[in-house]
Amino acid sequence: MGRYRGFAQVEYEFVRRRVYAPFDWTTFEEPSPRRGLERPLERSRIALVATAGAHLPGQPAFDLGKGGDSSYRELPADTDELRFSHVGYDTRRADEDPDVVFPLSLLRRLAAEGEIGELAPRAFSFMGYIPETEPLLHQTGPEVAGKLLADAVDLVLLVPS
């Protein structure tokens, strides 16, 4: 009997045995507070935040080492120049069609078609393997939150990979 259910236990055992021995899930007893959307989607400014390891060609790739990488990249919402670096999935699929994990292009089309109001001026990209969560919780995560607030976004869409 493991500590966790299903894939949470599989991943827990895999990472500890093969990648990063001190790894454990960061868990919570209570959900974080929910703020509802205050205007219709067709008038909302939506920001994309994803953990696919997307970055621009001129930006540094993410660190694929065993300690993970809690840094992030800012990407202008109109970019089509995406690269991907990630240890947790085969990035060749995203190279071929970024919308599978980083749907910036699709969100632009939804905005052009009037289904959403507009895209926020910048998207934020992390690489999802972050076994040591303190820098994310206390530095890079709050930094991105501040930038999203500065961009006056109505809704943040988070996409894992």
Next chain:
Amino acid sequence: MGLLQRILDQHGLATVSLTQIREITELVKPSLACLVEHPFGLTLGAVGDEATHRAVLRACLAEATRPHPAGTIVDLGFRWERDDLRARQLRKQAH
């Protein structure tokens, strides 16, 4: 993903996320998550399958407009039936 979402929630932002693994999201308890049982690296669907990408995104965004209590995980009903990639990934036998 859930940890980052929790930080954004704590800063007063409205958020909605996709998740591929319910049991991990249940450990972290972000404000609102939408389950799609697709493979890692194909969160919105297969390469080139824009119809599914759009359907996933529309369904997810629609849930953000609904009055769910904090901690809700909505199953959007998307399942991966093309091959056994997801099943092998869940056994750590594929990347």
